[in-house]
Amino acid sequence: MSDQASQATPHDTLMERLMDSRVAKNELGHAAAREVEDLRELIAELEADRDEWRNRACEIMTGHDALVERTIKGQQRRIAELEAERDELADEWKSAIESKAAAVNDWVDQRTKLEAENKRMREWMWVNHGCGVRSLYGDDGEMQCNNGKHRPIDFKRESITDILAALADTEET
């Protein structure tokens, strides 16, 4: 009957009475109360440890986040610097290439002009080097003279120096 009466009392009420120093307890009750007290202290210590570790983990994560953010910002700055350098180099190369292209165009123009002048000069030498028009051969754009006063001269292909040397030999003979 006494067991049934105990079971009918709510658990919380039983624990309150067990832990209440004013409530008279037998040896068994005192042992149980001490055990409960020890366990509650242990639980409190473990909870304190848990909170401390939780806080530390939180600090570490916060520090990690800050580090990641700083690293990202640093990298973004570096990327911006590299992009600026790239743009600067691109501009330098562009102007260098444009300048070279202009120089090449000048050379081409100059060469075209010199070739035209060279052709006119060869034609003039061919026609006026002193032999009669009948000894000149000029088919298909050729400019030759084979009249025998001098060695055969190709006014179109030989160097000006060689042509002048051949004509000089003629004058001496």
Ligand SMILES: [Zn+2]
């Ligand atoms: Zn001739």
